[in-house]
Amino acid sequence: MKFYCAPKTVSIATAILLEETGLAYEAVKLDFAAAEQTKPDYRRINPKGRVPTLITERGSLTETGAILEYIAAQVPEMNLVPADPWDAAQMRAVMYYLAATFHVNHAHKVRGSRWADQQSSYQDMIAKVPETMGQSCAFVEENCALSPFAMGTDMTVADPWLFTICTWLDGDGVDITAYPRLAAHFEMMHARPSVAAVKELGIL
Numbered sequence: 001m002k003f004y005c006a007p008k009t010v011s012i013a014t015a016i017l018l019e020e021t022g023l024a025y026e027a028v029k030l031d032f033a034a035a036e037q038t039k040p041d042y043r044r045i046n047p048k049g050r051v052p053t054l055i056t057e058r059g060s061l062t063e064t065g066a067i068l069e070y071i072a073a074q075v076p077e078m079n080l081v082p083a084d085p086w087d088a089a090q091m092r093a094v095m096y097y098l099a100a101t102f103h104v105n106h107a108h109k110v111r112g113s114r115w116a117d118q119q120s121s122y123q124d125m126i127a128k129v130p131e132t133m134g135q136s137c138a139f140v141e142e143n144c145a146l147s148p149f150a151m152g153t154d155m156t157v158a159d160p161w162l163f164t165i166c167t168w169l170d171g172d173g174v175d176i177t178a179y180p181r182l183a184a185h186f187e188m189m190h191a192r193p194s195v196a197a198v199k200e201l202g203i204l
């Protein structure tokens with residue numbers, strides 16, 4: 001599989017899961033400074049002009065949640081998506097929160113032009129990021145198992161995603177140690193060989 005990614009982005013989550021599974025993949029790093037994600041060649045692969053994109057034998061797949069679940073389905077023996085429908089739904093509730101709220105809070109720092117045109121609006125959005133990211137940390141701290149994995153004793157596809165978002169906290173002005181259970185999850189994930197391999201890849 002070909003995997004399009006970029007440094008410091010949510011594509012780290014896909015890279016970690018690929019490493020966890022041992023599936024073969026070829027990483028293609030996009031240069032955001034050169035706006036490679038906006039170029040016609042890339043938009044033909046991902047019309048949203050974002051990362052990650054996974055090129056599978058069935059075609060091009062976008063959206064972290066869809067990609068992570070697709071990868072998990074290639075290795076059913078790893079049980080990366082809970083077999084029990086309620087447990088799986090609980091995991092997806094966390095994942096939708098990561099995609100629609102936690103990540104979007106972070107995006108207000110550098111992608112304000114998606115929502116506003118005035119410079120003063122950008123400044124306002126940037127100023128708000130430590131508060132909203134802190135609120136999301138508190139939500140996860142209070143509502144996820146984090147024992148030790150996001151959903152409990154077993155690793156699921158939610159874990160690399162949560163870890164990836166937490167790599168942004170420092171830059172977003174949030175001290176993760178204020179959320180001890182989340183901080184323990186971050187440290188635990190950070191120690192995994194998959195994360196070391198993604199560092200080696202140069203996107204973390």
Ligand SMILES: N[C@@H](CCC(=O)N[C@@H](CS)C(=O)NCC(=O)O)C(=O)O
Pocket residue numbers: 008009010011037049050051052062063064065099111
């Ligand atoms: N919901 C998407 C979000 C993807 C996304 O926003 N990726 C960002 C990087 S973290 C991106 O590619 N941004 C490029 C841009 O906005 O030009 C997912 O989780 O895959």
